[in-house]
Amino acid sequence: MQKIADFTSGELERFKDVQRLAYESVEAVEQQLEVGMTEKEAAALIKAYLDERGVDSYLHKPFAWFGERTAFTGFWSDFHFFPTNRKLEKGMPVILDVAPTVAGYTADIGYALSFGEPNPVLEKMRRVLLDIRSYILEAVLAENTFLEIYHGVDQIIADNDFRNAHQVYPRRVLGHRVTKTHTSFYDNLSLFGFSARQLQWLVPGVVQGLLRQSSPLWNDLKESDHTPIAGTWAIEPHLASQDGQVGAKWEEILVITDSTAYWLDDNVPHVKNIRPAPPKTIAA
Structure with a gap:
């Protein structure tokens, strides 16, 4: 693992505090969702919750996706990510995503749920996403390249259809x-919903990737063909059903040091709230 300056334990606790606050916000808004509410209204509720609790800026403002939009169906430009007037219906999958900053510490989280009633496809996705969480940590500890890990995640997704x-x-x-x-x-300051801070690192990150230098992005391009780089990484595996009607994700911080790696917090909703797989039926 490549070594960079590590954060102190106190600084990592500040990151954890912001991550927990972000998750608190989406769990609180989950309880306020109603039939007929729009994505824009749900996103506004997330922002209001966080603004009232000391968030001073955002890496990106809240996103809310309902129904087939959770699978990014029809997303052919970056403008499709932003909340719309899509109205919530009972049984719809929902994803809430936000990246708040408090006193310079940033977290970026994603939260998937089914509104009003269980969704079997979403429940299976949650279990697969938990398997991906375990795989990513194991592969980073084994010092596989970011590119190899990305392809490994792809394989798990494909294996589960x-x-x-x-x-x-x-x-x-x-x-x-x-x-x-x-x-x-x-x-x-923001442009198209993304903070100037985010654009500041995103654009140089693209340039660094093209020059094959260390990039702040983890993808399946040549810029990620390197062993894990120490730092705090927001990881966000996102699954979609084959019919494009259901999507699910989580997002949380992975800490990588020069000698080890670990999830910043194991007490996160997608770990706490996972339901066991239904028992297999044994033929008579």
Whole structure:
């Protein structure tokens, strides 16, 4: 593993605090969802919750996706990511995603749920996503390259008859670095919903990737053909059903040091709330 300056334990606790706050916000909004609510209204509720609790800027403002939009069906430009007037219906899959910053510490989280009633496809996705979580950590500890790990995630997705949806994200990212910044008015400037801070690292990251230098992005391109780089990484595997009607993801911080790696917090909703697989029926 390539070595960079590590964060102190106190700084990692600050990242964890922000990540927990972000998850609290989407869990709180889950309880406020109603039939007929739009994606824009759900995203506004997330922002209001976080603004009231000390968030001073955003790496990106809240996203909310309902129904087939959770699978990124029909997403052919970056503008499709932003919340729309799509209305919520009972039984729809929902994804809530936000990246708040507090005093320079950023977390980026994603949360999947089924509104009003269980969805068997979504439940299977949750279990597969948990397998992917275990695989990613094991592969990083084994010092597989980011590129190899990405392909390994693809294989798990295919083996379970789902599609890779995170390849639709800008630069096809499975993950990206999150860093500590000095918050200023600059962080509150945005373009198309992305903060100036995010654009500041995203654009140079693309350039670095093209030059085959260390990039803050983790994808399936040549720029990720290297062993794990130490730092705090927001990882976001995203699955879609073959019919494009259901999508699910999680996103959380993976800590990589020069000697080890671990998830910043194992007490996250997609780990706590996983339901066991239904028992297999034994033929008589």
